[in-house]
Amino acid sequence: MTSNASETEQSNTLPVSLEEIERARELLDGVIVPTPLDHSRALGRITGSTVHLKCENLQRAGSFKVRGAYVRMARLSPEERARGVVAASAGNHAQGVALAAAKLGMKARIYMPLGVALPKLQATRDHGAEVVLLGNNVDEALAAAQRYSEETGAVVIHPFDHEDIVAGQGTIGLEILEKDPEVDTIIMGIGGGGLLAGVAVAVKEMARRTGRQIRIIGVQAENAAAYPPSLAADAVVPLTHVSTIADGIAVGRPGQLPFQIIRELVDGVVTVSEDAIANALVFLLERSKMVVEPAGAVGVAALLEGKLEELGISSERTVAVLSGGNIDPMLMLKVIQSGLSAAGRFLTVRIALRDRPGELSTISRIIAETDANVTRVDHTRIGGSLGMGDVFITIDMETRGAEHSEEVLGRLRSAGYQPVVRP
Structure with a gap:
């Protein structure tokens, strides 16, 4: 993946720049909450590193997704806004799009898979979006959203495969560096890759300008890990089946645009088991008093499992991104029991x-x-x-x-x- 000698050339050829992320941050001023970095002494004792948690579970609508959704929708032309927007999501992107649409005065239709968590479904509707339940997974819902767009002219707000989405998510990287300028490793989950790609662009370019090295690590659930084979093949390799409690990153096909960035800038991608995810969720509840959804806990799961050491990384200052906190209480009961059992x-x-x-x-x-x-x-x-x-x-x-x-x-x-x- 990344090599220090070519980072300057890469920064000039990537589809998203630091300047675009900085402009996205200006758009988000007053819309999102600059979430805190919470010092985790418990994780520090386990890892031997100073560890902070980037608490996007405390973000508006409960996850980082509102950042990219708002930036994408705020940049639509008046004619595009009049046609409305359509999206597909298992929950977090849906809420981000619905909230952005409400703030921008736009009509939004959201396709969500059958069996979506009821709290995410209700929260999306509460923001004023029209919700259609269709398909068994996000990929099927996304296909339905595309068909609706072709029939009506509504603008598709993709969950991760667009420059504005990546730029919006990248604002998290700017906030991390402002709060902890000495961080040397940042770790977070990957679904389609928009969050990881955006943070990687922001952090790597800022580090290059100051002559520092900061490692960016992605984490996937073992049963929904499309990035390792894709990176090995140097091309997007879709999975035929995904099954994980981390529904927020249950994506079978990496985004083409995020993949291009992640291939060039990210220092490693690791996977964690379902038991490790459940254990991390319980750990965060008990030790940090944080309600985090499974997808938001995978970075902590990787730290608890010693995944950085497996990559040969010795980190002195680490930030794990808690990407969301939208968890169905019924799933939480099951995950807590599973986590306690795993421990x-x-x-x-x-x-x-x-x-x-x-x-x-x-x-x-x-x-x-x-x-x-x-x-x-x-x-x-x-x-x-x-x-x-x-x-x-x-x-x-x-x-x-x-x-x-x-x-x-x-x-x-x-x-x-x-x-x-x-x-």
């Missing part, structure tokens, strides 16, 4: 035993003696693998971590039971 603090076991008095009491006593806390018990007397007089018992319990969970399992096995750990 060894929530244990579910299934045990087959004889259906006779005293068995449950014995198991409960064993668990109590280990100081684990039972939160749910479920009996099953019917099943293909159950014999007459047998029962399955499933127990959910809170534990203090992986070692404590192993202690509980060991005590149950010592008593003659065969607990099976359930996901």
Whole structure:
């Protein structure tokens, strides 16, 4: 990817410049909130670096997306504004477009996939946009938005593949450097790539002008990681299937324009597992008191997983961008449980035993003696693998971590039971 010797030439040939990002910032004055950098001592102790969190989860409409959407729409001609706009999104871009349309007095239609999180759906409607539910993913919704544009003349506001969108998102980079001019590594999630591309242009050009080196790292969910194969092939390689709790970055095809920038400027792209994302979300809730959606937590997940070290990066001052905080409360419940389980603090076991008095009491006593806390018990007397007089018992319990969970399992096995750990 990036090489210091060619950065000056790259800055002159890229489709978005620092000057365009600075002009975008002027447009956004009074529209967006310059979000804070929050010092995370907990992450600092784990990584050995000074770590700050760029809190775009506190942005208007709950994510960074309003930046690019407003810049793109504010630059439309009067005739284009009269035709209205159309967009497709799983939630964050939808809210950004809806909010921008409301501020600019424009009509907006938003296509959202079936099954979109209800809070994101309602928030988009509350901003005054017309919402149409269609398709199973963002790519299908985007195709519908394109058809609507061809039929009506409405201007498509793409979530990431446009110069104005990238310039708007790049204003985050300017804010980071103003608050922490000594930062040496910035890490954030990637979906289509608009955020990463914009920040990379702003930060790399500012660093070049001051003679500094600042690394830019992107993070994708393992099950929605189109950038690693695309970068390896030096061409956009779409995925045939994406599946991740991080719906904000569940994009199967990199944007052509962001890809061009990321290929030239970004220092590395890593992936994180679903368990790592869930663990990061719980970590942010507990240690930073931050409500962050899964897509917004992937940078922290990468730091917790030691992904910088895998790239051979030793960072003294790191900024992780929390790109959004729009999470469905029902998903949050599931993710919290998954995160606790991944951290060894929530244990579910299934045990087959004889259906006779005293068995449950014995198991409960064993668990109590280990100081684990039972939160749910479920009996099953019917099943293909159950014999007459047998029962399955499933127990959910809170534990203090992986070692404590192993202690509980060991005590149950010592008593003659065969607990099976359930996901």
